Amino acid sequence: xxxxxIAKRVIKQLQGDRRFLVxxxxxxxxxxxxxxxxxxxxxxxxxxxxxxxxxxxxAAGVLMIVLGWLLILIAxxxxxxx
Numbered sequence: 834x835x836x837x838x839i840a841k842r843v844i845k846q847l848q849g850d851r852r853f854l855v856x857x858x859x860x861x862x863x864x865x866x867x868x869x870x871x872x873x874x875x876x877x878x879x880x881x882x883x884x885x886x887x888x889x890x891x892a893a894g895v896l897m898i899v900l901g902w903l904l905i906l907i908a909x910x911x912x913x914x915x
Contacts, residue, residue, distance in 0.1 A: 842908055 868878060882889075906912040 838908075 865878075869875075903912070907914075
């Protein structure tokens with residue numbers, strides 16, 4: 834029940850914020866498109882992904898922790914975007 838209330842508050846705060854959509858969904862697609870358009874081979878991108886997998890997992894974990902704290906602060910009303 835509390836999770837639903839928190840989710841509703843966060844969605845209300847982010848409603849209409851197009852920057853969140855661009856940064857989280859569209860930007861990675863554009864970066865991949867630009868890499869391929871610049872002549873990078875798919876095998877080069879896959880090799881880079883394999884070599885940097887531990888770093889990407891660490892970055893994703895830290896990002897999830899930061900987003901969790903951000904959600905808690907938004908739900909408490911400590912941070913207000915409106």
